[in-house]
Amino acid sequence: MPKQHLPEMEISARQLPVRLAPCPDELLSSWIIRHAAFYAIPPLAMLRYCLPEVRSLRTADLDLTEGQIIQIARMFWIDPATARGMTFSNILQSLRRLIASQPRQLCCGCRRTVHRSDIVLRSQFLGWRITCQLCGNLLHSIGANNRPSPFSRYHRAALIGERILDDEAEHGIKNWVSPSEIARLLLMRRIPRFSPIITNHHAIECSAQSFPISMTS
Template identity: 60%
Template sequence: MPRQPSHDAGTSSRQLPVILAPHADELLSSWISRHASFYAIPPLGMLRHCLPEVSSLRSADRNLTATQVTRLAGIFSTEPATLRRMTFSNVAPASRRLIAARPLQSCACHSGDHEPRPLLRSQFLGWRITCPLCGDLLERAGGHDRPSPFDRYKG
């Protein structure tokens, strides 16, 4: 007899019918939001469909358990390691408070015509000086007038 997929209360463990490829350095919440846009539902609705216990997209970027990563990887038909690289799990917990709430910087190589435009992990890391994709210096995003303490390292 075939084994039925297990279901947690209120969660679907089935793979989504259409999976959008993640962009290099894309943030998990951005990838989930792009799927939500494709399926014409709110981003938080997409997250809650997969992980009803996670309160926000921001918390998904920062604090997923191994079980949650495995569940999301199954739903989005990807490897757990790929999904973990889309989060800030590699940032030491003591340094996570230094991760910006909104994108701080950008790079010209990321100004493609993707809609919605993916958000990159590097855009939230104020200590990041160069783009992980092309190696060019990152530029401060609009609305951030304060000088960065890392400006002196830019050359």
């Protein structure tokens, strides 16, 4: 399919004349970037053609309102539910901290390139996912070596954790206690506490070293 070279200022606020089919689990910003490449304009210009008030592709992925989703759906000739499913707008706020700012993982089996553009998937950003949402294969960290994981013996338990976190994040299903709250407590940075006896002893040693020997003998 040949590129449509349309000057940025000549694009009017109407439905796009050509729409590229979204790929399964594709992120909205990835889809917009592919359209921008097709129309030979910057990705941000493509986004602001549809939503002038949105300032970044990251915002389009995370924080679109229902009205903005409907506008995107109209511009790209798709159902609003499909457009919403390409974003993180349904993810609970308590789990937004587990959404990466850049793709952190990939599925070697589902990795795709369409018209020389890499397809970026939602699951590449979700910190609680260890398996591909499309095929179920194990995800691999981008740029990591191929050494066996030292945590492979916990794989079955990790799959259970992935499922309960995904149920809460994507579908609002909660148990007697929020899985995201458990994850927050487990990931919380802790300040180590030292024994007062050890701390005082260490302080005395440090003080003694700073005085002349005659004063400490």
